[in-house]
Amino acid sequence: MSPDTVFALASGAGRAAVAVLRISGTRSAAMLEALAGRLPSPRVATLRRLRHGGEVLDRALVLWFPGPGSFTGEDSAELHLHGGPAVVAAVSDALADLGARPAEPGEFTRRAFLHGKLDLTAAEGIADLVHAETEAQRRQALRQAEGALAARETAWTARLLRLLARQEAFIEFEDEDLPHDLDAQVWAEAEALRNELEASLAASARDERLREGLSIAILGAPNAGKSSLLNALAGHEAAIVSARAGTTRDVVEVRLVLGGVPVTLADTAGLREAADEIEAEGVRRALARAERAALRLLVFAADAAPDAATLALRDEGTLLVGSKSDLGPPAVPGTLPVSTATGEGLGLLRAALEREAVRLAGMSEMAGLTRPRHRAAIGEAVSWLGQLETAPLPELRAEALRAALRALSRLTGRMDVEAVLDQVFGEFCIGK
Numbered sequence: 443m444s445p446d447t448v449f450a451l452a453s454g455a456g457r458a459a460v461a462v463l464r465i466s467g468t469r470s471a472a473m474l475e476a477l478a479g480r481l482p483s484p485r486v487a488t489l490r491r492l493r494h495g496g497e498v499l500d501r502a503l504v505l506w507f508p509g510p511g512s513f514t515g516e517d518s519a520e521l522h523l524h525g526g527p528a529v530v531a532a533v534s535d536a537l538a539d540l541g542a543r544p545a546e547p548g549e550f551t552r553r554a555f556l557h558g559k560l561d562l563t564a565a566e567g568i569a570d571l572v573h574a575e576t577e578a579q580r581r582q583a584l585r586q587a588e589g590a591l592a593a594r595e596t597a598w599t600a601r602l603l604r605l606l607a608r609q610e611a612f613i614e615f616e617d618e619d620l621p622h623d624l625d626a627q628v629w630a631e632a633e634a635l636r637n638e639l640e641a642s643l644a645a646s647a648r649d650e651r652l653r654e655g656l657s658i659a660i661l662g663a664p665n666a667g668k669s670s671l672l673n674a675l676a677g678h679e680a681a682i683v684s685a686r687a688g689t690t691r692d693v694v695e696v697r698l699v700l701g702g703v704p705v706t707l708a709d710t711a712g713l714r715e716a717a718d719e720i721e722a723e724g725v726r727r728a729l730a731r732a733e734r735a736a737l738r739l740l741v742f743a744a745d746a747a748p749d750a751a752t753l754a755l756r757d758e759g760t761l762l763v764g765s766k767s768d769l770g771p772p773a774v775p776g777t778l779p780v781s782t783a784t785g786e787g788l789g790l791l792r793a794a795l796e797r798e799a800v801r802l803a804g805m806s807e808m809a810g811l812t813r814p815r816h817r818a819a820i821g822e823a824v825s826w827l828g829q830l831e832t833a834p835l836p837e838l839r840a841e842a843l844r845a846a847l848r849a850l851s852r853l854t855g856r857m858d859v860e861a862v863l864d865q866v867f868g869e870f871c872i873g874k
Contacts, residue, residue, distance in 0.1 A: 447473065448545035449537045451530060458525035463533060465542065466550060470517040471506075473540045477521075477533075478504045484511070492521070494536035500529050514550055515557025561854035563591040566813060570653060578702035578803070582652055582812070590809030591816075594642075595853045598823075601635050602850060606843040613836050629830050632843070636827040639820050642810070646817050649810030651736060652803040655697075655704035658795070659731045662741035663749035667765030670782040671741060672696060672709040675792065693727055701796035703803045708735070736802050737795075741765050742774040761794060815852075822849035 447467025453460065465473060475481060477499075482488035484506055492499045503522035512518040523529050538544075551565045560568075567586030574580040585591070609628050660668045673679050676696040694709040708731050711724030732738055738760045740752050745766055753774070756762070764772025767779035767786055778794065780787035804810070811817050826846035833839040 447542045448549055449534065449542045450545035450550065451534075452520070453525070457527065461523045461525040461530045463521040463523060463530070463537075464518065464545075464550060465521070465537065466512070466514045466516050466518040466545075466553060467542070468517065469541060470519050471508075473537060473542060474504065474506060474519045476540055477536060478502075482506050484508050487522070492523075492533060492536075494539065499532045499536060500524055502533075510557065510559075513559065514553040515559045516553060555855065561589075561592045563595070563816075563854055564589055567591075570812070575655075575704045576699050576702050578652060579704065582649070582810075585807075585809045586812065591811075592854050594809055595850060598635065598639065599847065599850055601631070602843060602847045605632055605635075606840065606847060609836060609840040609843055613840060628839070628843075632827050632830050636824055639824045639827070643817060643820055643824065645804060646811035646820075648802065648804030649812045650814075652703060653812040655706055656700075656737065656799055656802055657706050657708065657731075657735045658737045658739060659708050659710055659728075659735035660739045660741060661710055661728060661732055661755060662752050662765075663743070663746065666741045666743045666746070666749075666752075667782065668709050668741050669694070671739070671763065671765060671780065672707060674782040674785075674788055675707060675795075693731055700792070700799040701803075703799040705795075705799055735759075737761065737798055739763050742772065742777060744770045744773055744779075746773060748774045761791075761798065763791065819849055819852040822846075 445468050447465065447469040449463055449465045452462040452464045471481060477492045477494060478490040482490070482504055487503045487505050489501065490504045491501050492504075500523050502524070505520040505522075507513070507518040507520075509516045509518070521533060523533060534544075548565075548569070551560075551568055554560050555562065555565050564587050567583050567588070570583035571580065571587055574583050605628050612628070660672055662668050672694065676698065693711075696707050698705045698707055710728030710731055732755060736759070738755060740756060740760050741763045742748055742752065743766050744764055762774060762777035764774060764777035764779045766781060766783075768781040768784045772779050778787055778791055780791055782788070811820060823846040826842045826849060829842045830839050833842055
């Protein structure tokens with residue numbers, strides 16, 4: 443750990459009633475004494491005048507958190523200043539003059555991890571809490587920040603440790619009075635764990651969709667009413683609407699919240715044989731967005747014949763929308779009639795979108811795998827467990843279990859290598 447003492451503004455930038463400066467590192471106490479006089483009682487907010495170079499900088503609330511009883515595990519302090527930029531700048535300059543340096547992004551949380559105050563998944567949960575846009579995202583991030591995913595990893599690790607302990611016992615203590623089918627038991631329990639990890643991987647797409655948000659693409663022929671539909675769902679004029687076909691050449695996006703899930707709704711270029719290279723690029727981007735989208739709205743106008751290009755995209759990941767329903771019945775059977783002119787069907791469409799958003803995002807109360815890093819660690823563990831069935835020797839099965847354990851430990855970033863020995867001698871009482 444670096445001996446540097448760092449500081450950073452923990453509240454938002456700009457003018458505010460209060461600005462919070464955080465300090466952490468080995469020289470926090472000396473710097474706080476230099477600015478505020480004697481140290482206040484730990485974790486008790488105390489009003490002090492902050493002085494430096496013979497000048498009063500501010501009258502502030504000061505808190506002192508001696509390590510390891512702090513967020514970072516180091517000696518730390520907080521200065522609750524008046525929120526003017528000049529005040530913050532003056533106190534920051536004083537801290538720099540006393541030898542502190544500005545913290546790098548995420549450095550306080552990184553120090554907390556390195557001091558064992560939290561694991562990697564909890565650190566990621568804190569970051570997600572800061573960026574949460576919706577109530578569902580807040581709940582997901584808070585579960586992870588409070589250790590729910592780490593608790594699942596701990597339970598999986600404990601099962602792996604027991605399996606490895608039994609496999610090692612089978613290899614090293616074959617003359618002891620051990621169960622005769624111990625090797626087969628290890629394989630059966632490893633298979634059950636592998637199935638559980640695979641189920642978590644299968645659900646990870648939903649977990650990540652909730653964290654990052656859903657992508658919904660609006661597709662259809664030119665003048666099908668796509669841009670009008672985007673504007674109606676957004677509640678403002680985000681896209682240009684014109685009777686002229688091919689007005690939309692690029693992807694136009696708006697951000698919505700549907701059923702507590704953040705959603706990016708994208709209006710795309712009309713699907714048809716392009717008249718020029720610019721429109722051709724628009725059609726290419728529309729099809730690319732459709733490929734990446736979690737959900738597609740296929741829009742068919744009531745006053746036009748169904749277009750083959752849009753019909754070809756119809757699958758289980760689509761909702762069919764019959765636009766311009768005020769002009770007549772939908773041109774494609776099975777579509778939801780909608781009119782942006784009269785408002786008909788918009789409420790039903792929004793309700794359908796909310797149901798789909800909730801379904802696709804999962805909205806589970808269980809801590810899930812929300813990042814590619816999580817999936818990579820669990821996927822590698824699954825791969826190693828899958829090799830147990832074909833491993834020809836007990837030693838190779840033990841090595842596969844160790845590799846799975848190492849992969850799983852990367853989820854939280856920590857693993858006690860002595861735990862395997864504890865399991866061996868604790869479970870079988872060998873050597874008593």
